[in-house]
Amino acid sequence: MSTDTIDDTDRTPTGGFAAEPVSKVGDRVFSGLSRGAGIIILVTLAGVAMFLVWNAMPALTASSKEIGPGGDEGNGKGFLSYVGTLAFGTVWAALLALLIAVPFGVAIALYISHYAPKRLSRTLGYVIDLLAAIPSVVYGLWGIFVLAPTMADHVYPWFSDHLGFVPMFSGKVLASGRSMATVALVLAVMILPIITAISREVFLQTPRLNEEAALALGATRWEMIRIAVLPYGKSGVISGAMLGLGRALGETMAVALILAPANVYSLKLFTSQNPNTIAANIALQFPESTGLEVNTLIATGLVLFAITLFVNLMSRRAARGNIF
Amino acid sequence: MSVSTVEIANAATTSPFDNRTLTASGRAMIVAASLVVGVALSAVLGGVAIVRxxxxxxxxxxxxxxxxSLRIEGRRRAIDRLMTSVVTGSFVLVLIPLVSVIWTSIDRGAARFDGAFFTETMRGVAGAGGGAKHAIIGTLIITGLAAVLSVPVGILVAVYLVEYGQRNRLSSMITTMVDVMTGIPSIVAGLFAYSLFVIFQGPGARSGIAGAVALSVLMTPVIVRATEEMLRLVSNDLREASFALGVPKWKTIVKVVLPTAVGGILTGITLAIARVIGETAPLLIASGLAQDTNLNPLSGRMTTLPVMSYYGYVAPGFPPEAGYDRGWAAALTLIIIVLVLFTAARVIAKVLQPKGFR
Incomplete structure (x- = not known):
């Protein structure tokens, strides 16, 4: 950055030249401070990437026999095989959650923005924001104490009995309910407030004239929503969904508490064969890990970072309306 | 099936008087009939339970x-009614888990939500008893440190983006990086803090300050975003009036711009604190679990409420119920803290709102 302070001031529409002659020292110091803070952000992020790569290196360069389950006895299968099931489980759980949460999120957002009475809708918006801030460990406890047993007793057996021919629903239902289906449901409940909050905001921003024009042409409320609100809010819904996906990918405690993990690739929802997620695996293994195991976990964290980075990039594009 | 504008226009012009609608008594009959059949059907399917x-x-x-509606009012009105039912129905359906989360926390958390919970630690406690004093203190220290680390940086970055760096390369780079930071999974932030402090404290080290660094990585971008938004709302007239009086730029920012936006900035900070105070994963990795109060964030493990709640389930001790109860009580305490912070944010926003924005 070779531009000096005065130059910057000149270019800002707010600054002008007025400030220049009075107190150069104060301005230099303050603009330097704020620029320094900006640079701290860049340094921190570079630091995050650097430290992760640095600490992941030993795992990435070690011989494959040392990595993964049984690695300390030389029976490991290598980092790629280790991170493979974890990455699969991460993406699979997040996608399932997204599949459940998006339709409901949009419906609730519509309810709050266009169906509920005006006074109620404000309060509801506030409640939804609040729900987004409930700690994930609470959702995890709820999932393991309330949702998992309820679903395993009443819902999963029904699916397994009547729809068992669908591969996803096949297999023996895990009696504790600590299966992928429960994880997906809890993740869906967790990301629902995020998707709802963002969708609601864009739905509320639909130009009033578009809505009134539709109504004036005799459209029913649903037709008005279809021709005026939904097209306008599409990019907002997509970026909300992407944000939700990002949170579901990185969600740790709920998954760590609920899932009974196995080291497998499996699409089955109700069985004991559930691929773990990267984040939950780190939380479960890290406190007991030493040496190369720690490096391996950090390397999986790096993979998670890459996945979420990709999703965030997509979400930024979606917000600008560049994809879909 | 697509509803074109033309179709709507036609419908409106060709049948302006054909507005046969479902009467109130008709609708009441539908409600009553579905209730009766609902009771009957659920009796057949295995007992009358309210849920069923x-x-x-x-x-x-x-x-x-x-x-x-299809018979009486036609297809378009029928679809409208169907969608109203679907949207309202989904809303009610989703309320069930959300209400259940809150209710379960209150119900199960109440068992140990007592005086001892707030005045005792877990030192030497194996089964029943003990409390969360150490975890509450740990939460306050770590979150406080995280705020101290990220609030000044966050505000200054926002000031740079809005007041100094408009449209230059550095500021667009910072904006992108803040976006990236927003998306960092919390556990990755924890791994970063661990990796950083391993250098100073050796392998396996856990400390409060490491947890605070992890949290501030998560917190800073939220504060930057909130502050930036607020500063952009401040009217340019105010800045120009100040410049016209010969006030230097930095003084204008400190004495005019920031005070005008202070309500929004404080709200943003409070919400950011509410977001990170419940973070478990990074603290599990960076700060670990301790049984006793640790007032020194620079060395030694430090427990926080969410971590205690997690271990209350994972390692409940014997009998396990005591550990579960402590875990739920810690969860309830967290929810209450978040609730208080949210309410505080609202009050701050209301009270400090500049007059021009009311």
Missing amino acids: VVAIAAVLHTAALYLA
């Missing part, structure tokens, strides 16, 4: 209303 009756009645009501 309501579920069956709701589905029946949706279908019956659609069919009745």
